[in-house]
Amino acid sequence: MALRETGDAQRSRAVTVNGRRYALPTRTTAVICYDGCDPAYVEAARAAAIVPHLAQMMDEGFAAIADAAMPTFTNPNNLSIVCGAPPSVHGISGNYYFDEATGRETMMVDAEGMRAGTILAALAGAGARVAAITAKDKLLKALANDLDGIAFSAERADDATLAQNGIEDVTGLVGRAAPSQYDPDLSLFVLDAGVRLIEAGRVDVAYLSLSDLVQHSHAPGSGGANAFMAAVDQRVGALIAAGATVGIVADHGMNDMAHGDGRARVAYVADALDATFGPGRTRVICPITDPFVRHHGALGGFVRIHVTDAAVDPAAVLAAVGAIAGVGRVLPGAEAAAEFEMPPEREGAAVAIAAPGYALGAHAADHDLSALAGTRLRSHGGLAERRVPFILSRPLNAAYQQKTANLRNYDIFDFALNGVV
Ligand code: ZN
Ligand code: ZN
Numbered sequence: 001m002a003l004r005e006t007g008d009a010q011r012s013r014a015v016t017v018n019g020r021r022y023a024l025p026t027r028t029t030a031v032i033c034y035d036g037c038d039p040a041y042v043e044a045a046r047a048a049a050i051v052p053h054l055a056q057m058m059d060e061g062f063a064a065i066a067d068a069a070m071p072t073f074t075n076p077n078n079l080s081i082v083c084g085a086p087p088s089v090h091g092i093s094g095n096y097y098f099d100e101a102t103g104r105e106t107m108m109v110d111a112e113g114m115r116a117g118t119i120l121a122a123l124a125g126a127g128a129r130v131a132a133i134t135a136k137d138k139l140l141k142a143l144a145n146d147l148d149g150i151a152f153s154a155e156r157a158d159d160a161t162l163a164q165n166g167i168e169d170v171t172g173l174v175g176r177a178a179p180s181q182y183d184p185d186l187s188l189f190v191l192d193a194g195v196r197l198i199e200a201g202r203v204d205v206a207y208l209s210l211s212d213l214v215q216h217s218h219a220p221g222s223g224g225a226n227a228f229m230a231a232v233d234q235r236v237g238a239l240i241a242a243g244a245t246v247g248i249v250a251d252h253g254m255n256d257m258a259h260g261d262g263r264a265r266v267a268y269v270a271d272a273l274d275a276t277f278g279p280g281r282t283r284v285i286c287p288i289t290d291p292f293v294r295h296h297g298a299l300g301g302f303v304r305i306h307v308t309d310a311a312v313d314p315a316a317v318l319a320a321v322g323a324i325a326g327v328g329r330v331l332p333g334a335e336a337a338a339e340f341e342m343p344p345e346r347e348g349a350a351v352a353i354a355a356p357g358y359a360l361g362a363h364a365a366d367h368d369l370s371a372l373a374g375t376r377l378r379s380h381g382g383l384a385e386r387r388v389p390f391i392l393s394r395p396l397n398a399a400y401q402q403k404t405a406n407l408r409n410y411d412i413f414d415f416a417l418n419g420v421v
Contacts, residue, residue: 015126018090022413022418033251036380038385043220052233060393060395067409068250069087071094074251084119084413086340094346095289105285117145121146121148131203135189135190154186186213195235199242266367268364280308285303287300300381302352305351330352399419
């Protein structure tokens with residue numbers, strides 16, 4: 001699908017967003033954020049020969065492993081991908097942060113915390129027809145920030161209106177009603193909507209952001225995981241058949257965090273700190289906490305620690321956190337912000353990153369593990385979930401063949417728009 005020509009010779013054929021230049025697409029371009037798609041899922045599905053379109057992309061286009069932004073959670077990485085920049089630039093470094101001034105935990109999912117523009121909004125502003133479709137409604141406001149185009153969530157697709165979302169009758173478009181928030185079909189609904197819009201020639205650029213519900217409860221190569229991989233692959237094939245250049249990245253990987261007998265392997269950081277310093281003197285924030293706790297119990301591989309009592313020595317807190325079994329790395333908040341390109345004003349005294357195979361929690365009483373319903377805890381957030389697939393349906397041009405070192409997941413729009421033949 002070619003871009004509509006506006007006849008405006010002055011109209012820019014590229015946009016600059018957060019210091020990077022993006023060409024307006026000459027071919028329809030679809031970028032998929034394959035939520036929680038650890039490279040191991042792709043490898044297992046390829047080995048089982050159930051993902052022919054992904055395999056073809058990897059063989060005939062481009063495939064590499066990229067680093068996700070830290071912490072390896074959904075919101076910071078989705079925003080990094082659409083901003084083409086790390087959290088230090090866009091300002092969102094988790095679902096929740098602790099406001100030391102007010103002593104309140106504040107949700108970071110709305111656009112209010114965002115301090116960078118998106119590639120999507122800029123492309124739309126330059127005349128491209130853009131669609132942002134997300135499985136989870138919690139991401140929509142941020143992805144749709146300043147976007148003049150189509151923007152809706154699968155979760156609330158039935159409520160989409162022309163005025164609010166740039167589209168109506170999504171049910172009619174996709175051919176089925178919007179799935180519930182714990183239905184794996186939520187992700188497939190996103191992809192089907194993208195396929196229909198591109199087949200109908202209604203968009204030039206689509207950002208399709210899935211949910212990691214399946215990966216939280218199914219290991220790579222398992223029946224559930226492979227069935228989902230095959231279902232996604234079918235939609236990827238339809239996007240390519242409709243003429244789209246397809247780029248696929250993940251927001252983070254996913255790892256098992258359970259003991260051999262199936263019990264979750266969790267280090268409860270707040271319980272340990274209360275035992276050392278007394279209750280109420282430190283505050284542990286689990287930035288994975290979100291309305292979708294059912295599949296991970298708000299347990300992930302990364303927590304922030306704030307000292308709420310000035311009499312407590314932050315250095316002693318660092319030492320105490322470092323001594324907890326299951327903490328792989330602990331560093332002062334300011335150092336963590338510098339090393340991992342996170343906004344420093346959201347950091348507290350310390351950041352703790354889980355050792356591989358462990359999850360970090362606050363107090364045991366804060367986390368409802370019964371919600372896991374007997375499945376092994378699988379989650380993300382730390383360095384062990386940083387490696388993600390980076391796949392394009394077309395080969396790289398000569399210039400971008402030289403740019404493949406130190407790939408980040410948020411390079412995907414740069415590569416999909418500027419870097420393929
Ligand atoms: Zn995610
Ligand atoms: Zn998740």
